[in-house]
Amino acid sequence: MKRDWASELETYLQIRFAELCETIGQPVPLTGLRISPPLAMEESEYFLLGLDEGFFRPGQAGFFESELLSPPGEGNEKMCRMFWHDPPPRLFREGICQLATASLLILKRGWLRSQVRLEVREDRTSTSGADILVNSLAGELLVCVVVKRSAAELEKLVMDLRACCKRGPHAKDDCGFPQNHPNYEFCALHQPPYLWAVAPDADVCLRLTYQETHIALEPLPSLPPRSMIDSH
């Protein structure tokens, strides 16, 4: 019988959430953990498979430990956030999609564990420039993965990036699209050839070409196969 991935993951998260509430001395809401947008099927499948494979595991209250984070010793003892603690505690929805996407890159798309690196968000107000990095075996950055909550947010990301990339170098303070400007800044600085934006049930990929002052964007339906991107 096929596993019902989404309800299995929902049960798993409800248990983790109840544990967190107990640890931080907060009552569990009567309605339990609210998951919005709902867990998508493939997202749930790859989150649970990643858990089975040991790519990540529950760590200190509300966080996940992962071997896909930058190794300790690089000034990085970070963990992946799964819940916000401040009352009322709640789910960090993008965190689920981020771990599921890392697992999918390895288990479905054929990238090696050593090529997939999770980035962490420092706090709620910051949107990081990248949520996952995919490198070639030689360590060259190939793909910047950005995680969003919904297909509508992906659309806005592409529109905003188009504007930032067309304009050329500018500061966040001077940008009309501050929400997504950090993704532009990350790309301008690190020059990944692909940006893959992922939401629980949608994704879009951009091929980026770096010109003297601006960046040209070519939309692709999804991230091309590893064999096309990682030629070395």
Ligand SMILES: [Zn+2]
């Ligand atoms: Zn901008």
